[in-house]
Amino acid sequence: MESKxxxxxxxxxxxxxxxxxxxTQSHQLGHVNLWVTLLDREWQIRSETVELDIDPVSWxxxxxxxxxxxxxxxxRFIRAEGADTVTFIPAVGSLPTVVRxxxxxxxPAGEQCVIYVGTxxxxxxxxxxxxxMLTEIPLAVPSLTWVGRNTMEGExxxxxxxVARLVLEAVPKRPWRxxxxxxxxxxxxxxxxxxxxxxxTPMLSLHLNERGQLWTPGVTVECETxxxxxxxxxxxxxxxxxxxxQQVGPAREKVARGRFVRAFDRMFG
Amino acid sequence: MSVLTGVAWGQWVSSIFxxxxxxxxxxxxxxxxSRFMAERSTRHHTVMLRRFVFYVIVLLFAIAALREAGFxxxxxxxxxxxxxxAIGFASQTSASNMISGLFLLVEKPFEIGDxxxxxxxxxxxxxxxxxxxxxxTPDNLYVRIPNETLIxxxxxxxSRFPIRxxxxxxxxxxxxxxxxxxxxxxxxAEKNPVCLEEPKPFVLVTAFGPSSVDLQFSFWVxxxxxxxxxxxxxxxxxxxxxxxxxxxxxxxxxIYAGSHSEPFRVQLLGPETLSNxxxxxxxKDR
Numbered sequence: 260m261e262s263k264x265x266x267x268x269x270x271x272x273x274x275x276x277x278x279x280x281x282x283t284q285s286h287q288l289g290h291v292n293l294w295v296t297l298l299d300r301e302w303q304i305r306s307e308t309v310e311l312d313i314d315p316v317s318w319x320x321x322x323x324x325x326x327x328x329x330x331x332x333x334x335r336f337i338r339a340e341g342a343d344t345v346t347f348i349p350a351v352g353s354l355p356t357v358v359r360x361x362x363x364x365x366x367p368a369g370e371q372c373v374i375y376v377g378t379x380x381x382x383x384x385x386x387x388x389x390x391x392m393l394t395e396i397p398l399a400v401p402s403l404t405w406v407g408r409n410t411m412e413g414e415x416x417x418x419x420x421x422v423a424r425l426v427l428e429a430v431p432k433r434p435w436r437x438x439x440x441x442x443x444x445x446x447x448x449x450x451x452x453x454x455x456x457x458x459x460t461p462m463l464s465l466h467l468n469e470r471g472q473l474w475t476p477g478v479t480v481e482c483e484t485x486x487x488x489x490x491x492x493x494x495x496x497x498x499x500x501x502x503x504x505q506q507v508g509p510a511r512e513k514v515a516r517g518r519f520v521r522a523f524d525r526m527f528g
Numbered sequence: 529m530s531v532l533t534g535v536a537w538g539q540w541v542s543s544i545f546x547x548x549x550x551x552x553x554x555x556x557x558x559x560x561x562s563r564f565m566a567e568r569s570t571r572h573h574t575v576m577l578r579r580f581v582f583y584v585i586v587l588l589f590a591i592a593a594l595r596e597a598g599f600x601x602x603x604x605x606x607x608x609x610x611x612x613x614a615i616g617f618a619s620q621t622s623a624s625n626m627i628s629g630l631f632l633l634v635e636k637p638f639e640i641g642d643x644x645x646x647x648x649x650x651x652x653x654x655x656x657x658x659x660x661x662x663x664x665t666p667d668n669l670y671v672r673i674p675n676e677t678l679i680x681x682x683x684x685x686x687s688r689f690p691i692r693x694x695x696x697x698x699x700x701x702x703x704x705x706x707x708x709x710x711x712x713x714x715x716x717a718e719k720n721p722v723c724l725e726e727p728k729p730f731v732l733v734t735a736f737g738p739s740s741v742d743l744q745f746s747f748w749v750x751x752x753x754x755x756x757x758x759x760x761x762x763x764x765x766x767x768x769x770x771x772x773x774x775x776x777x778x779x780x781x782x783i784y785a786g787s788h789s790e791p792f793r794v795q796l797l798g799p800e801t802l803s804n805x806x807x808x809x810x811x812k813d814r
Contacts, residue, residue, distance in 0.1 A: 357726075403750065404725040411689050415750055418725045 270318035272467050273507040275344035288318040289398030289435030294327050295345050301338050305331040306396055318434040342387035349508045350381040352460045355416045357404050359455040360423035366451040371444040374423045377436040398435035406457050437473040440498045444481045465508030466497045474501040543597040550589020558582040572639035625659040628675035638685045645684040687751050694758055699740030701775035716764045717747045722757040724748040740777045
């Protein structure tokens with residue numbers, strides 16, 4: 260997975276990097292540039308969000324002794340004795356993510372489909388053997404939206420426009436996004452028009468496969484009568500097509516019954 | 529000397545001890561309840577339950593202390609009944625505030641931590657007490673508002689719902705293309721992460737003003753990002769309109785110097801006269 264070309268390597272999730280005092284490790288990942296500096300008594304973290312016209316598909320990492328410009332916002336953390344490793348742990352969003360296909364998709368009566376959805380990942384910068392978290396950075400600027408019956412009842416969610424791909428091979432594997440296979444089963448007698456749906460991202464754990472891609476367990480949504488009564492189920496294991504995976508990030512929330520009901524109450528807005 | 533020996537000191541010491549014990553136990557129990565509730569409930573409910581536990585325990589120990597001191601509870605209650613009429617007349621305002629406080633608790637128009645507006649006062653609710661509600665204003669002033677006032681007057685709770693709509697008025701010159709400006713504003717809302725995608729932002733033409741066409745630009749933001757949303761989008765609007773060369777006109781004022789004064793001289797200068805134009809009035813006296 261790691262390829263060394265002129266000091267640049269591919270970044271890797273959940274792998275400890277060892278730094279020497281004075282060294283700065285810089286990363287280009289998603290829409291974020293990140294610099295982690297190790298000093299004798301402290302860690303320094305600088306980051307900036309960049310506006311890009313196209314989504315980057317690679318994660319490059321370099322180590323040097325050069326610091327970025329002083330204008331960059333700086334976070335300083337006390338460094339424990341002997342802690343010289345930094346590990347990047349991915350994390351799912353803290354709010355559900357509303358996925359909105361660019362073109363609405365119709366699922367005819369009695370049919371089902373699997374949609375591959377990419378959701379934004381947060382990066383936890385952890386240090387030391389105990390992997391103490393210093394900070395959390397979204398790897399792109401997340402948009403917010405509201406899902407609910409009206410402006411009084413509902414829930415704030417992250418928003419993500421999606422191509423809603425139906426073929427796994429066509430899904431771009433970006434290291435800053437996690438792929439979730441969403442199975443939608445329409446048991447109704449009418450077609451189901453899928454304009455948007457809310458994915459309960461805080462309930463999903465993150466898994467890393469051998470190709471360095473992030474996956475979450477699959478989600479199955481079953482519509483029996485109307486949209487509000489859709490039932491939602493989070494798989495225990497990762498989709499078989501993801502290959503051999505190891506869990507790298509836990510779910511933020513446990514699947515509690517009350518929360519679960521809310522999730523599928525608002526599944527389709 | 530006989531007066532001193534006649535007093536049952538033992539009873540009085542016991543009753544004082546009971547009273548102090550009640551205060552200490554009430555305080556400890558209230559703190560425990562507060563700690564237990566802190567992560568399980570809202571600040572408002574935590575404070576309410578803490579006070580309730582404290583007052584109940586203190587009341588029980590106070591009754592016990594009175595009995596220990598030799599007072600019959602029936603006599604005390606009877607005396608309290610007679611006193612209530614007298615005290616009631618003397619403390620109408622306090623009683624009114626206390627009853628208003630009860631209504632506020634039942635009706636619950638706001639909770640501790642909410643941001644409310646009462647008359648012209650805006651602030652975060654830091655306490656709902658027996659007689660008054662305490663606010664902390666954005667400029668860090670402590671404001672006490674009697675409960676009765678809150679019952680009588682209009683209270684706006686600004687943080688009741690999770691999202692809020694901001695309406696900005698944007699004035700553009702009459703010469704500008706309104707639809708182009710509308711598209712530009714909607715594009716800004718789309719790019720700004722604080723603006724919600726749903727409910728959708730919108731632009732309305734609200735007035736043909738004296739010096740501008742007035743547009744209302746409305747968008748939704750999470751309740752905790754109102755100031756950030758307003759400021760960042762206003763900066764973005766100014767920058768975008770400047771970049772696109774769209775004029776934001778300001779009111780033009782003409783000065784009339786009065787009928788007895790000499791009128792201002794107005795002269796149109798062509799390009800050929802610009803080089804040898806007459807000196808300005810203000811330069812004449814130099």
